[in-house]
Amino acid sequence: MKILISNDDGFQAPGIVALHQALKDVAEVEVIAPELNNSAKSNALTLSAPLYVHQAHNGFRYVTGTPADCVHIALKGLLDYRPDLVVSGINNGANMGDDTIYSGTVGAAMEAYLFGVPAIAFSQVDKGWAHIDDAARVARRLVQQIERERMVEGPAWLLNVNIPNRPFDDLQPVKVCRLGRRHASERVIVQDSPRGDKMYWIAGASGARDSGEGTDFHATSQGHVAMTPLQVDLTDHDNLGQWRETLVRLLG
Numbered sequence: 001m002k003i004l005i006s007n008d009d010g011f012q013a014p015g016i017v018a019l020h021q022a023l024k025d026v027a028e029v030e031v032i033a034p035e036l037n038n039s040a041k042s043n044a045l046t047l048s049a050p051l052y053v054h055q056a057h058n059g060f061r062y063v064t065g066t067p068a069d070c071v072h073i074a075l076k077g078l079l080d081y082r083p084d085l086v087v088s089g090i091n092n093g094a095n096m097g098d099d100t101i102y103s104g105t106v107g108a109a110m111e112a113y114l115f116g117v118p119a120i121a122f123s124q125v126d127k128g129w130a131h132i133d134d135a136a137r138v139a140r141r142l143v144q145q146i147e148r149e150r151m152v153e154g155p156a157w158l159l160n161v162n163i164p165n166r167p168f169d170d171l172q173p174v175k176v177c178r179l180g181r182r183h184a185s186e187r188v189i190v191q192d193s194p195r196g197d198k199m200y201w202i203a204g205a206s207g208a209r210d211s212g213e214g215t216d217f218h219a220t221s222q223g224h225v226a227m228t229p230l231q232v233d234l235t236d237h238d239n240l241g242q243w244r245e246t247l248v249r250l251l252g
Contacts, residue, residue, distance in 0.1 A: 001027040001147050004083040004112070006070045008038045008091065008104025011062040014129045015090035019122065020060075022136035023087070026144055030083075031060040032074045034067055034104075041066045041104040043111065053078065067108035075115050084152040086112035087143065089122030090135050096125075096162050096216040097180040097208060100230065106160060110232065113158040118151065120158075125220045126165045134168040138225055142174070160228045164220050172224040179228055180208050180215035 003023060007016045011033040023029050035054070046065045051073060055061050061078075063070045071086060088108040095103040109119035122139050124132065142161070146152065160179075164171060186203035193199050211217035216226035236243075 001085060001143075001152065002081060002083045003027045003029045003143070004071070004074055004079070004086045005029055005031045006033045006067055006074075006086065006088050006108040008034065008041060008067040008088075008108065010034050010037045011056060011060045013037075013092065014132050015092055015122075015124070015135075016060075018132045018136040019087065019090050019139055022133075022140040023143060026140060027085075027147070030079070032070045032078065033060065033062055034070060035062040035064050038066050038104045040102045041068070041107060042102050043068045043107040045069055045072060067104040068111040071108050071111040075112065075117065083112075083117060085143070085146070086117050086119040087122065087139065088119065090132065090139065090163070091121070091123035092129060093123065093127040094125045094162055094220070095121060095123040095160060096220070096226065098182045099205065100160055100179060100228075106230070109158060109160075110230070113156050113230075114232065116156045118146075118156050118158075121160050123160075123162050124165050125162055128165070130165040131167055134166065134171070135163040137168050138163050138171065158230045158232075160216075160230050162216055162220050162226045164223055164225070166223060170223065172222060174225040174227050175219040177216040177219045177226045177228050178214055180211050180217040182208055 020031055044066045046069050051063055051065045051069055053061055053063050088105050091105040095105055100106045106121045109121040112119040124135050182205050189201040189203055191199045208217040216228055219226040
């Protein structure tokens, strides 16, 4: 199996190094990742500037762009083959609930999915890289199971996986979950720059608003690895009929 690895924390992040180390003996792996941290870049593509690709001393290639850029140029010109699977991560912190809308880790995986390649986004629940090798071991086991079941041979799919920062033997089994919901973000942080201008910093995400049983938040709080299948279609299918009726009224 041929696997393309990317992330949003940058090619030198401990998460991608651990993921490569865990997968290199079970598949043919290649790393193409951002040069710099590109957290919260979602599916952004760089359209107003050229992208440059360089190779690091360890063989990783890094791109002067976003996570989606990395996967896009890899699949549409940089690689001379089509990978069987794209794996993104392991992210420094959770990508649960609404995080998936903003996440560059998920964005890289989603770019592969849009091109018909199965993809997985891996994240650790807490920042700081604690037990990163154990998280990579979880990723390795899941990839091996996917290969054994020949899941990459069918239609493309997209998985979002969040792993508690625990020793491998303390982790509970994988649970299939729906996305929860977060509260709105904290208020922006306002500061004065050295030149007297106002600076505004986007604050961190708040706690979970919907963290009930069945959600990724609930599963990881119980020590389970949370796995959520994602889709790209944003259509509000349940309310299409209501909006058709509304349009009729609006048009008289």
